[in-house]
Every structure is written in structure tokens, then in C-alpha cells.
Amino acid sequence: MADGALARLRGTLAALCVIGWLAGSAAHAADADTWLPYRDANPFVAASGLPFAPPVVPAGSWHVEAIVSASNTELATRAGAESLFYDAEMHEVRLMLTHAFAEHWLARATLGSVSVGEGFLDGFIEDWHHAFGLSNGDRGRLHGNGHEIRYDDGHAQVTLARSLRATTPLLLDVAWYQPLREGRWLLGATVKLPTSHASVLVDDRAVDASLWLAAHGSAAQTRLPWGLRLGWMQRGDAELLPQRARGHLPFLDARLGWKLTPAWDVTAQLQWHGALYDSHIDYLRQASTLTLSSGWRWRNGWTLRGGVVEDVPALHAQDVTLFLTLAR
Helix, strand or coil: CCHHHHHHHHHHHHHHHHHHHHCCCCECCCCCCCCCCCCCCCHHHHCCCCCCCCCCCCCCCEEEEEEEEEEEEEEEEEECCEEEEEEEEEEEEEEEEEEEECCCEEEEEEEEEEEEECCCCHHHHHHHHHHCCCCCCCCCCCCCCCEEEEEECCCCEEEECCCEEEECCEEEEEEEEEEECCEEEEEEEEEEECCCCCCCCCCCCCCEEEEEEEEEEEECCCCEEEEEEEEEEECCCCCCCCCCECCEEEEEEEEEEEECCCCEEEEEEEEEECCCECCCCHHHCCEEEEEEEEEEEECCCCEEEEEEEEECCCCCCCCEEEEEEEEC
16 A cells, blocks of 8 residues: 555545535535546546546536546456556546636636556455455456556557656537527537646647537436437547557447435446557457446535446456545
8 A cells, every 4th residue: 555645645535525514514406417527547548638528517607626536457468469567556636627608608628637656446446346246357466566557569668667646638628508408418529738748648649639419407307317428539649559549439428317315416427438549458449437426515506526437348448446526
């Protein structure tokens, strides 16, 4: 266990909880249209411009969201000439700032900081898998240093063999929206801009652009918030596995929630993306993740939300991610 990493994460989580507690103690209506601020945390994916779930904010207002997450993967695999060794945990702190301007327009900026190290999730994940009868795969058998990622296909090599902290790429979203009877639909675009030279596993240095169409809403009779998005990403000239990088890929997000009370909701979100690389290793091909989350909203507008993300199927995306968000 890395005591420094654990202390930093505990401090950040404690700060978010204190802010949320100070925000108020009386409940208000739950945020029906909230998407979960997540995407595949696999560094071979997160270094690109794959968009987060669509922005949502009432007309004429601002929305700020702080996210703290920890994701962990242990695997060693080989397919043909390709090999991948991954034994690392990633901690990320991210800010999202959204503004609804003019009559039907939204804009969002997303920036974060990521650190790579040993972390503290190994024991928890192994117990989690045992509790539900799931396989731990390579967990506990790799004998790595806890901050090591190596890929080799005989021609290209990608190596991260040290602890690292760096700024994530900047993602900018703009969307035009039109109200529906019980929600809205959006036509949007996302642009990714490079920010860091620390490692191609944090920022692949490409300028990526995406177009997407989304709809979301909440039926008052059923208390079932829902959302659906389909998009297409065009990739720039990536420095991460450039000979294998694909120039474009589709992605799909779907969300379904349940408002247990006016202030408390639970939400499930399924996200899929096409392959970013021409590879025979599952971890570098198309992947999907399932996010389960619960949120509580206070009367003055602050929402505290926590969740867990699992790769579905296993070994195609980041294994397990835990996250906590505070938004208003």
C-alpha cells in the first residue's frame, strides 16, 4: 500500500465530504437529467479525446463538478507478437465547468490531474471478486512494482516504469439542445487539446474531434431518468502506438436511473467504444464499462455522488474504478 497516495486521496475525499455537508442538510428535488461523469479509464483510451457523458445544465446557468477517482488493473497477456504487462493504479482529480448560454447552447470545459502509483485498491478488489464469485485473474501473481505498464509488439514499445503525476488533456464540449416533452435532445461536438508531455499514456498528443447526438429526460409518472447518446470520434496524429492507432471510432452511452426519493437516486450507465488500435490484445480493442452510482442532493443545490465502475466483459477496459463527485 502506498501511504502517500492513500493519504492524498483520503484528504481529497474528506474535503469533498465536508464541503457537501456544509452545503446544507435539507433535501431538494433530485437531479433527474444527470449523466455520470465517467469514461473508460484505460490509459490507452483516456490519453485520447474520447468524450465524457453529455453536459447537462438548466438554461442560463453555470454548473461545476469535481470528481475524485481511483482505478486499478493487474494483467499480463500476450497475443501473437504483442505483449502487455499492466500493474498500476491511477488516481484522478478532475473539474468540469458547464455553462448554458444564448437560448439553446451549452459549453463545457474538462481538465484534471492524474497520478500513477501503487495505490491501495488491490486488497479491496480481490475481496470484492471473492465475495461475488468472480475471478481475480492475474491479481496477486504479477510481482510488479505497482506502477508499471509495458507494451511491446516487436516494433513499437510503450513503457511506464515509475510513479507519475501529470495534467490530463483538455476536453471542450459545445452542444445545441432542443427541449422534449419531458427532457431534451442535444447535437454536440467535443474537441481534445493536448496539455502534457509527461507520458503518451496520459496524453497521446493528438487533437481529436467528436460529433454526437444525445437525448435524455425523466418521466414524471415512472421516476425513471434515462439517457442515450451515439457518437463518432475522428482521431488526430497520435504519438501513442501511431502505427496501430485507428483514425476513427464510434461510441455509445446509455443511462437509466431510479428516483428513490425527491433527493436520492440510483443510476446505472453503460458505455461502449470501438477499438482505438489495430491489436489482438483485448485491452486495446473495443470495450464497454458498467457504472453503478447513487447520489444525494441538498436543498441549496449541492449533489454528492459515489459509484463503482466495472469492465464488461472483463479484461477489455480498466478493471475497477471508484469515484466520488461533488456538483452544483
